[in-house]
Amino acid sequence: MKKLALLCIIICCAMHNGSAQTTAVNLTDIKFTVTEAPEWSALLKRDKGWFGGDGIYTIPLNGMEGRQANPNDKVLFIFSDSMIGQIKDGAMQPGYKMIHNAVAILDGNKPLGNKIKFYWDTDAKGQAESLFIPKTPQTDSVDYYWLGDGFVNENNHATYIFGYRVRNVSSGAFGFREVGNTLIKIPAGSKPPFRNLTQMDTHLYLLDEKADIGSFGAGVYVNTKGAGAPKPDGYIYTYGVRGMAKNLMVARVLPADFENMRKWTFWDGANWVNDIARAANITDGVSNELSVSALPDGRYALVFQHGGMSTTVGMRIGASPVGPFGPIIKLWDCKPDLIEKTFVVYNAKAHPSLSAPGELIISYNINSVEFIKDLNVHPNLYRPRFIRVKFE
Template sequence: MKRLTLVCLYICTALSQSIAQTKSVNLTDLKFTVEEAPEWSALLKRSTGWFGGDGIYTIPLNGVESKPSGPHIKTLFIFSDSMIGEIRDNTMAPGFKMIHNAVAVLNGNKPIAAQIKFYWDTDKKGEAESLFIPATPKADSSDYYWLGDGFVNQANKATYIFGYRVRNVGSGPFGFREVGNTLIKLAPGDQPPYKDAKQMDTPLYLTDGKNEIGSFGAGIYVNTKGAGAPKPDGYIYVYGVTGMAKNLSVARVLPVDFEDFKKWTFWDGNSWIGDINKAATVTTGVSNELSLSALPDGRYALVFQHGGMSTTVGMRIGASPIGPFGPVIKLWDCKADLTEKTFVVYNAKAHPTLSKPGELLISYNINSLEFIKDLKVHPNLYRPRFIRVKFQ
């Protein structure tokens, strides 16, 4: 009993010291410049096959998440809703189709069109189809997946991707609702169209009395030595977003326990607990897709579209993967992209493995509230744009 008491005292003391240290970190000042990254934006400007999509996340297939990739590393791009077809005479040719998710694989770390290949599935008629279609016990036949973040788990070399189970509940640009959270597992070496992918319903989805939805998988930070994290503690941090206020919460789990949801814990503001409903809000005003990246000076960059859907690509500086986080730092104003009143921007995030040392490559999505109508006139509208932040 005495030994157990000493161990508990040591853990509590270490936690208190860690919290005290993070509170002393400067969360407001950061010297940087920012510019467009046109070569990366041009990589996804295409006229045949995949010619538009959103939801972009990038996963280095060697599992090294926090360091720039080398010329021999493959990167998996994952997209949600995607347009498949052809652009001719500056409009979408007849026969185009929107599917709900697709991927691409980039060879190397440079935006070279000849080095990227896009993948989707086909149905019995030979028409384009989503790669991942809900097939879990909780799935309805009308459900489809939008994809969250993913990573290669070095504990078993499998690739894990979060799938948000979405259902249409009405008409118009916002006539949909997320109804569940799924984990998609790709075996080591599995190739598109991923016919052997495993799908698991997760408990990482919640609603409250106000019918506000929360779900985890908006971003992942792999804080392990194998992933190249500068201050590894051995855990995988998974970020969740809840409600219209875009409240951010944090879960963590060891790599070997990633599929054992009973071993997931949630930060309640003081300690890690097993009750998802008591997860604390560590900051607000983020977006449903985001990223957390280590900065060169030891702090962390939380990158997001401020408020979910605005013209501001924002960043909060964090003292640790769970915060505390400072005020919003405006990185970029996307107003120049809104050449029509119906255009919107959303879901900014960073891609550290495609960034050069001392820089952070960031993407944001562009869409339209009158989707098909605007795409007939602006067929290359619906694709990510990139900016580059250089730290001084």
């Protein structure tokens, strides 16, 4: 149980629709309690089929991004790298396979094991295969997808998911590199394995002279009345992250124009502009996956893993969907999860469709730098864990 009550009111500029309005906004003072959410963590602790993954985002299929799903709603879970196979007697069984992405659909809003079903594709030999495989004009044959955030567009009821084209490389610290940004479009009513989806390359990818990468899709905030946003302006806000400093950028577009890259605009710190190269850094120290959510008091919660990969689940309070954002508020220390020195924690984010009024259910991922070695000892390590933050 933790509480924070930092009593400091600051004067800042709340940026709405590209204009600056001077207003008193408290970006540092918030009261909350935080506990584990073991029922949600247990939902993804599985021994057969999908038994591990990261990259978790949740998309309410009714498009109501701004509130908890109802018992008769469906929520789409999307994962990046995922383990498919079986765990028996505390050990992975032969025949397991890692694929690059998968999904699950939860019926309702409760973490009930009999209400969630996982989906992936199969190859010609009947082996597990990624559900989404890059097939765009800019795709190389060796590229694969990790998934960004997504949402259901109220204009055409299609589900859009950001796809990061990733390629294994021999240089660099991690052995992989993002090489492009795409949109995956799933028509309304389509069911896994989504045979009628379409894919399109975007210009939402940046590479500077220092080889620092920037890409959009780390988080989506749908600020429309139809999505249940409390202060709707009609726009979809998409967040990007760039560089080792994990700088945050933001773009916006109307739902009807989402596929039209010429209609996208980027916040340059003062105005909305069409040139992605002028996108401003609106804060730093975030993670490559994150969330922006409306708080009950009218402010906004930016939730992330501090610095991308650390033991701190952090939050910055924002005056608007584009900031300004206050200092980092520590929500949770993940150190107790690191039972091996090789374990790492990353990519925290909130899930409003899983969250009751006045709270945020937040996930973070656990992985290992000695992946298969540690999985052989701890076969359930590679899965999201959840916490519950209640605002007072």
